[in-house]
Amino acid sequence: MSRHITIFDTTLRDGEQSPGGSMNHEEKLEMAHALAALGVDVIEAGFPIASPGDFESVRTIAKQVRGVQICGLARCNEKDIDRAWEALKGAERPRIHVFLATSAIHREFKLRMDKDEIIRRAVEGVKRARNVCDNIEFSPEDAARTESDFLCQVVEAVIDAGATTVNIPDTVGYATPTHMGRVIKNLVDRVPNIAKAVISVHCHDDLGMAVANSLAAVENGAGQIECTINGIGERAGNCSLEEVVMALRTRHDYYQASTNIETRRLVPTSRLLTSLTGLVVQRNKAIIGRNAFAHESGIHQDGMLKEPTTYEIMRPEDVGFTKTDLVLGKHSGRAAIADRARTLGYELSTEELNDVFDAFKKLADKKKEVYDADLIAIIEQMQGAEQSLWELVGYEVKAASGETPSAKVTLSRDGQQLTETYFGGDGPLDAIFNAIDRITGVSATVRDFQVRSVTRGKDAQGESTIEAEAAGRLYRGHGVSTDTVEASTLAYVNIMNRIASGAGHEIEAPMDSV
Numbered sequence: 001m002s003r004h005i006t007i008f009d010t011t012l013r014d015g016e017q018s019p020g021g022s023m024n025h026e027e028k029l030e031m032a033h034a035l036a037a038l039g040v041d042v043i044e045a046g047f048p049i050a051s052p053g054d055f056e057s058v059r060t061i062a063k064q065v066r067g068v069q070i071c072g073l074a075r076c077n078e079k080d081i082d083r084a085w086e087a088l089k090g091a092e093r094p095r096i097h098v099f100l101a102t103s104a105i106h107r108e109f110k111l112r113m114d115k116d117e118i119i120r121r122a123v124e125g126v127k128r129a130r131n132v133c134d135n136i137e138f139s140p141e142d143a144a145r146t147e148s149d150f151l152c153q154v155v156e157a158v159i160d161a162g163a164t165t166v167n168i169p170d171t172v173g174y175a176t177p178t179h180m181g182r183v184i185k186n187l188v189d190r191v192p193n194i195a196k197a198v199i200s201v202h203c204h205d206d207l208g209m210a211v212a213n214s215l216a217a218v219e220n221g222a223g224q225i226e227c228t229i230n231g232i233g234e235r236a237g238n239c240s241l242e243e244v245v246m247a248l249r250t251r252h253d254y255y256q257a258s259t260n261i262e263t264r265r266l267v268p269t270s271r272l273l274t275s276l277t278g279l280v281v282q283r284n285k286a287i288i289g290r291n292a293f294a295h296e297s298g299i300h301q302d303g304m305l306k307e308p309t310t311y312e313i314m315r316p317e318d319v320g321f322t323k324t325d326l327v328l329g330k331h332s333g334r335a336a337i338a339d340r341a342r343t344l345g346y347e348l349s350t351e352e353l354n355d356v357f358d359a360f361k362k363l364a365d366k367k368k369e370v371y372d373a374d375l376i377a378i379i380e381q382m383q384g385a386e387q388s389l390w391e392l393v394g395y396e397v398k399a400a401s402g403e404t405p406s407a408k409v410t411l412s413r414d415g416q417q418l419t420e421t422y423f424g425g426d427g428p429l430d431a432i433f434n435a436i437d438r439i440t441g442v443s444a445t446v447r448d449f450q451v452r453s454v455t456r457g458k459d460a461q462g463e464s465t466i467e468a469e470a471a472g473r474l475y476r477g478h479g480v481s482t483d484t485v486e487a488s489t490l491a492y493v494n495i496m497n498r499i500a501s502g503a504g505h506e507i508e509a510p511m512d513s514v
Helices: 025-038 052-064 078-088 104-111 115-132 148-161 177-190 210-219 241-250 263-277 298-306 334-343 350-366 372-383 428-440 484-501
Strands: 006-009 042-046 069-075 094-101 136-141 165-170 198-203 224-227 391-398 406-413 416-423 445-453 462-470 473-481
Touching (some): 006 198, 025 052, 094 104, 115 136, 136 148, 148 177, 263 372, 334 350, 391 484, 445 484, 473 484
Parallel strands (some): 006 224, 136 165, 165 198
């Protein structure tokens, strides 16, 4: 008989703590809606005490995102718990997640508490949270390195205090599958009240075993997995949602467990996170990487042509890919574009379809073939675009070896065109960016700059992602074009629009967490 595994997504909390992975208020809300549409059971929306921005994001998500549990993290102290509840109380189904480290190394060097004090603080934290909310999760931080007997004592005490979920974190990615399975089995066998709570796991990927450790926990009685889209998170990241979900689905014969995830939305959700954070997924990433369903070997190709299951254990359609690239051209109509977008996981309004179709036609005039990845890039650029205060009209660049680069850029705003020319800089793009700064009156410092090919071939589109700092805030811009210089220019103009609308985020240091 199949049992349900709760998928607890912490992309917006632990995932956002990934270096370079932070998101602003609007981006977190957009991602939360996407996670709800994906079918996750619990969204850990943030750490409300961490900053005013995180508090507001959690509160907004709690009020606006329905049909899913909304969770906020808190340390075992009154201030954290009260702040978490203030952010969560508008949620349809709120959950407070309290944590306290339990391992010997954390007790001695971080907390400077003995075992009795740890248990007392944990119980007090759970009871305070339970006074305002019925749905309480407790995490003994660094549980995988906590002494077995003591971990059992802590878990029993917090369940007696009212915890409905007990999460067992492998905070530093130290465990192996056999080790993690033994930890969970020990709790199942030795904690007398364990049946009163759901056992959860939160595994980090420092040794590359987060997914394997999570699956081992499920084998031994865990009923919840904490994970993130694309596996992002502290250091090497967390258990990858798409990998663990597809492992349970593909090997249902073995695990006899299922989830509520709408797997066809895995690729679109992954791509959304990439567009919001700029953290690109490697080509060979399981499930959602560009090569996950690609075959180059002649033997493999022959087998695929005869029977796809010879070399594919999953169907690409089941995760949001298509079996083969559908080639679209300049003669394709709106109906074909709308149908293809739906197949790829995007529901477009009439206005969005018109914008996407116009961009598609312009691209089709430049390229002989337009692939699914091209269409995805167009849709995501349209959906991720800020209110366009500034629009690129055109540009000219001059650069040669040993000569000073120059750029002439024209932008429009409210129907008025403004042009600036800049001589100097480290290259043509630097000159373009400086010219844009002069037009907009904004000075931004580029912190990260990436260009990647969206599709294959000489006429492939290039996607540029730029991260820039202005007035103590970070902003990300995206641009797509068959001309990589134009793509980078569009990305920088996108940043100017984000600055104008305030759609950036403060530069903050993360707080301790599980």
